[in-house]
Amino acid sequence: MKLASLKGGRDGRLVIVSDDLSTCVDASAIAPTLQAALDDWANIAPRLEALARDLASGAATGQPFDQAAAAAPLPRAYQWADGSAYVNHVALVRQARGAELPDSFWHDPLVYQGGSDSFLGCRDPIMLADEAWGCDMEAEIVVVTDDVPQGVTSQDARGLIRLVGLVNDVSLRNLIPGELAKGFGFYQSKPASALSPVFVTPDALGARWREGKLHGTLSVDLNGKPFGRADAAVDMTFDFGTLIAHLAKTRSLGAGTIVGSGTVSNRDAEGGPGRPVDDGGLGYSCIAEERMVQTIQRGAPETSFLQDGDTVRIWMEDEQGKPIFGIINQRVKRLA
Numbered sequence: 441m442k443l444a445s446l447k448g449g450r451d452g453r454l455v456i457v458s459d460d461l462s463t464c465v466d467a468s469a470i471a472p473t474l475q476a477a478l479d480d481w482a483n484i485a486p487r488l489e490a491l492a493r494d495l496a497s498g499a500a501t502g503q504p505f506d507q508a509a510a511a512a513p514l515p516r517a518y519q520w521a522d523g524s525a526y527v528n529h530v531a532l533v534r535q536a537r538g539a540e541l542p543d544s545f546w547h548d549p550l551v552y553q554g555g556s557d558s559f560l561g562c563r564d565p566i567m568l569a570d571e572a573w574g575c576d577m578e579a580e581i582v583v584v585t586d587d588v589p590q591g592v593t594s595q596d597a598r599g600l601i602r603l604v605g606l607v608n609d610v611s612l613r614n615l616i617p618g619e620l621a622k623g624f625g626f627y628q629s630k631p632a633s634a635l636s637p638v639f640v641t642p643d644a645l646g647a648r649w650r651e652g653k654l655h656g657t658l659s660v661d662l663n664g665k666p667f668g669r670a671d672a673a674v675d676m677t678f679d680f681g682t683l684i685a686h687l688a689k690t691r692s693l694g695a696g697t698i699v700g701s702g703t704v705s706n707r708d709a710e711g712g713p714g715r716p717v718d719d720g721g722l723g724y725s726c727i728a729e730e731r732m733v734q735t736i737q738r739g740a741p742e743t744s745f746l747q748d749g750d751t752v753r754i755w756m757e758d759e760q761g762k763p764i765f766g767i768i769n770q771r772v773k774r775l776a
């Protein structure tokens with residue numbers, strides 16, 4: 441089942457979207473918002489599934505689904521906890537700012553809590569006040585949990601994942617070093633993130649969803665050119681079950697918690713940090729990685745961070761080449 445929230449009010453209006461994303465049907469008579477559905481998932485989900493079957497069979501009349509009219513599936517959420525499960529990414533961004541990579545990062549997940557009071561829709565602009573802040577995209581996978589009990593095992597946590605989607609976890613690279621040095625973690629360096637227009641239940645992902653990971657190429661284009669083609673399941677050191685168990689070690693998690701994978705990042709076939717797509721590699725899911733590789737190879741970064749007017753496109757295709765979660769397609773806009 442695929443779910444979205446059409447823009448309207450603070451929390452949007454819940455719709456069920458057809459598999460091919462062409463049509464949707466209002467589900468607000470069952471649950472007005474996605475959060476309301478998650479709050480009572482065991483009872484609500486079977487009713488939503490029945491409506492999804494009616495949409496697929498034609499028994500329910502759909503309307504055209506316009507991704508541009510979609511808010512984030514959860515326009516605001518009780519919690520957004522972003523992991524950093526691709527240690528290749530952490531190694532490169534740390535190298536870029538001269539910070540060490542502790543060995544513990546290979547067995548103890550790194551997580552921060554991001555702002556969840558306003559997620560951007562998939563076509564909302566990235567409002568940037570100052571290009572000197574070093575604006576970067578980070579293409580990631582997210583899952584949404586049901587209620588998670590404190591102390592859950594990673595195996596049980598996998599069974600509490602209700603939805604899967606994509607995020608652009610926008611980062612301001614040049615604010616990060618000073619902010620992390622203060623000791624309380626990210627705040628100003630993590631502006632609003634954008635979510636994919638559609639979230640999908642794990643069962644509807646078939647074989648792409650296994651062992652707590654999403655399998656498939658996460659495509660990232662920068663200004664219309666291929667920039668990243670990494671596989672989301674490859675080099676993911678911590679699966680989502682492990683990330684959730686880490687989050688719930690000392691407290692329970694409320695239904696609707698969004699958990700991020702961290703920037704998807706693959707090493708290249710020779711074990712190196714990766715090559716650009718136009719050089720035959722899998723590219724990068726953020727600009728900071730490419731800049732670091734350029735610095736290693738040629739002594740200085742060449743690719744600019746995001747400027748006014750730049751566009752970022754993030755999506756994952758199914759076997760027929762159709763976007764599974766819709767497309768995040770954002771333009772950077774100077775904040776006047």
Ligand SMILES: O=C(O)/C=C/C(=O)CC(=O)CC(=O)O
Pocket residue numbers: 522523524525526529530533534537578609611616701702703
């Ligand atoms: O350590 C840094 O300089 C920056 C790290 C990130 O941006 C981490 C993050 O958001 C999680 C991730 O994408 O892996």
